[in-house]
Amino acid sequence: xxxxxxxxxxxxxEGRGAIAIALLVVSAAIIGGILWARAGGRVKVRRMAGLDAxxxxxxxxxxxxxxxxxxPGIMDMDNIMTVAGxxxxxxxxxxxxxxxxxxxxxxxxxxxxxxxxxxxxSAYLAAGRPDGYNPDRIxxxxxxxxxxxxxxxxxxxRRRPAACFYFGCFYAESLILAENGNAIGAIxxxxxxxxxxxxxxxAACDYTLIGEEFFAASAYLSGEPDQLGTLLGQDVAKAxxxxxxxxxxxxxxxxxxxxxxGPVADGLAALRQAMGGGG
Amino acid sequence: xxxxxxxxxxxxxxxxxxxxxxxAPLGDAEVKVADWFNVLAAIAFxxxxxxxxxxxxxxxxxxxxxxxxxxxxxxxxxxTLGAGILKVGVPPAAAFPAxxxxxxxxxxxSALWWLYEYAMSPITGTLFAMLAFYVASxxxxxxxxxxxxxxxxxxxxxxxxxxxTYAGVLATSWIPHDNPWVSWLRLENLSAVIMSVFxxxxxxxxxxGIAIGVAATSLKIMLGLDRSYLGGAR
Numbered sequence: 001x002x003x004x005x006x007x008x009x010x011x012x013x014e015g016r017g018a019i020a021i022a023l024l025v026v027s028a029a030i031i032g033g034i035l036w037a038r039a040g041g042r043v044k045v046r047r048m049a050g051l052d053a054x055x056x057x058x059x060x061x062x063x064x065x066x067x068x069x070x071x072p073g074i075m076d077m078d079n080i081m082t083v084a085g086x087x088x089x090x091x092x093x094x095x096x097x098x099x100x101x102x103x104x105x106x107x108x109x110x111x112x113x114x115x116x117x118x119x120x121x122s123a124y125l126a127a128g129r130p131d132g133y134n135p136d137r138i139x140x141x142x143x144x145x146x147x148x149x150x151x152x153x154x155x156x157x158r159r160r161p162a163a164c165f166y167f168g169c170f171y172a173e174s175l176i177l178a179e180n181g182n183a184i185g186a187i188x189x190x191x192x193x194x195x196x197x198x199x200x201x202x203a204a205c206d207y208t209l210i211g212e213e214f215f216a217a218s219a220y221l222s223g224e225p226d227q228l229g230t231l232l233g234q235d236v237a238k239a240x241x242x243x244x245x246x247x248x249x250x251x252x253x254x255x256x257x258x259x260x261x262g263p264v265a266d267g268l269a270a271l272r273q274a275m276g277g278g279g
Numbered sequence: 280x281x282x283x284x285x286x287x288x289x290x291x292x293x294x295x296x297x298x299x300x301x302x303a304p305l306g307d308a309e310v311k312v313a314d315w316f317n318v319l320a321a322i323a324f325x326x327x328x329x330x331x332x333x334x335x336x337x338x339x340x341x342x343x344x345x346x347x348x349x350x351x352x353x354x355x356x357x358x359t360l361g362a363g364i365l366k367v368g369v370p371p372a373a374a375f376p377a378x379x380x381x382x383x384x385x386x387x388x389s390a391l392w393w394l395y396e397y398a399m400s401p402i403t404g405t406l407f408a409m410l411a412f413y414v415a416s417x418x419x420x421x422x423x424x425x426x427x428x429x430x431x432x433x434x435x436x437x438x439x440x441x442x443x444t445y446a447g448v449l450a451t452s453w454i455p456h457d458n459p460w461v462s463w464l465r466l467e468n469l470s471a472v473i474m475s476v477f478x479x480x481x482x483x484x485x486x487x488g489i490a491i492g493v494a495a496t497s498l499k500i501m502l503g504l505d506r507s508y509l510g511g512a513r
Binding site: 178 | 313319325337348352407416417418485487492496497500504
């Protein structure tokens with residue numbers, strides 16, 4: 001028997017206990033929120049200007065007789081932002097179907113194209129306009145980031161969409177797309193969780209959904225109790241995080257100022273390390 | 280039925296991925312699921328290629344605005360595909376000198392390598408370089424001092440930008456750097472404080488919200504509460 005075989009492999013991955021507890025707390029808060037909403041509990045959702053403007057943008061495009069561009073980011077369906085982007089596409093497509101406007105969805109991944117087609121077709125069916133659905137307007141361009149941007153920007157310059165929606169995962173192409181949209185005078189609404197791209201969208205778009213707002217958009221647009229319940233759960237989870245941060249900060253300050261080394265300091269250091277903190 | 284199956288598969292894959300982060304024997308599940316996804320994506324690429332052909336052929340036959348670009352796209356697509364599949368200019372591998380097509384498709388000197396080095400790479404670089412102009416035009420609009428908040432933003436941006444240049448360091452070099460009461464006023468220090476305290480605090484707040492949003496969205500998918508990405512409501 002080799003020495004390595006004597007060492008039993010632990011069942012649980014070491015050092016991830018605190019993360020597991022945080023995950024359980026967040027999950028419990030979200031499931032609790034869903035159950036609360038299902039039981040008829042009131043869920044107050046603040047107005048989100050960016051999402052309220054969807055109707056206005058689609059209406060404007062309809063009046064002008066120009067298409068609506070929807071970009072679901074440049075990543076594949078294994079990215080949660082792309083999934084959220086396709087979900088929002090379904091909601092936007094329903095409004096587009098009701099207005100009988102024209103929707104254009106260039107995609108940079110084949111699976112995203114297939115998924116977007118399903119979502120849009122379903123939206124047109126739900127709106128009672130199955131004949132208005134045109135699968136050719138949801139098409140694949142290229143997996144290459146800048147090839148996709150060049151094709152989409154060219155399409156924007158030629159077809160001049162009156163409304164542009166950017167919901168998904170974006171990198172350097174965010175500013176190129178948003179600036180081109182700005183140049184053609186389109187109403188632009190963007191949403192992403194890529195924090196590095198948010199300033200570009202804020203600078204170039206009319207409305208931007210920042211971070212968590214992007215993930216809340218689907219629930220907001222659906223208005224379903226289950227979906228709204230998740231928003232309540234998210235707020236509860238944020239409150240827990242807020243209390244934990246405040247409590248740990250106060251405890252850390254007290255320890256540093258008055259107590260010095262000891263069991264409390266050791267506990268705080270262990271917690272800090274478990275949550276991925278340095279030093 | 281097929282949609283329920285898809286939801287079940289998505290839930291199983293999602294739960295396995297989460298558990299693999301905490302349960303050691305499931306450690307390689309993440310890699311395996313990612314491999315499955317890559318296989319699916321490779322199959323789906325055929326769908327994408329067929330769609331690309333169809334859409335561009337339609338555009339050329341309709342002679343609509345920009346049909347010339349479609350022709351260029353089709354030519355580039357077919358030439359690249361042919362160069363890759365037929366391994367044009369690829370010598371046999373050293374281990375199998377008598378076997379044609381045994382070399383790597385993108386070896387130095389091959390047609391595919393040439394296309395990448397002398398067409399793809401410069402075009403991509405050109406587009407990326409254009410970002411500088413887009414940043415300038417976006418910054419011009421964003422930093423217009425039209426109200427108090429915009430002026431504050433402009434002043435902060437000015438300090439951060441200047442603090443990261445030699446000119447900024449030189450401009451406040453007369454402030455003693457060894458006096459803690461005034462050294463923070465040096466532009467490079469002020470810039471560092473803005474980035475590491477104010478910007479960092481705001482970014483972290485956003486990241487916490489995003490993490491909780493990701494957890495909520497994932498949970499909705501794993502519980503089958505949100506199926507709209509598959510084209511159906513609940």
